[in-house]
Amino acid sequence: MIKAAAIPVVLGLALLAPAVGGAAPAEPRQTFIDNCSACHQPEGAGIQGIFPALASNPFVKGDPTELTRTILAGRNGMPSFKNDLADEQLAAIVSHIRMSWGNGAAPVTPEFIDDVRKKTNNQLGQNPSNAN
Ligand code: HEC
DSSP states (O other), X not given: OHHHHHHHHHHHHHHHHHHHTOOOTTOHHHHHHHHTHHHHOTTSOOBTXXXXXXXXXXXXXXXXXXXXXXXXXXXXTBOOOTTTSOHHHHHHHHHXXXXXXXXXXXXXXXXXXXXXXXXXXXXXXXXXGGXX
């Protein structure tokens, strides 16, 4: 009797399980993998002499405004992301690289990204790496 009574409980849990793992709007690690890891590698190790490591990188851990501005505008061999990614996606990526791999820096919000966009809008178009 006890065993028979347990069956509906187990089935009920199995049905609930997929809902618990539902995808967030901008999953941080996956958004980073999709947009950045081809160059910077999935664990942020970079490729020596070509793509800088983001792990244990003082620039990544430092001023989040400068970091965000660099990702929006691009720099030298790195593309600009200001037209390709939404604030939610950029916040997920910036937070991911600041909090992962022992970097231990604070995350940022989509509102913060929007703020940096507005503050630096005039400069973004003037980055020489975006001129061509
Ligand atoms: C096509 C390759 C490529 C992609 C894709 C790319 N980057 Fe870069 N990234 C570079 C290169 C090359 C540099 C070095 C630029 C330089 O020397 O000024 C760089 C520099 C950086 C820096 C500055 C590092 C430092 O120490 O100054 C950060 C931060 C960064 N990338 C983050 C990202 C993030 C986040 C993404 C995804 C949204 C991304 N990159 C996508 C190639 C890439």
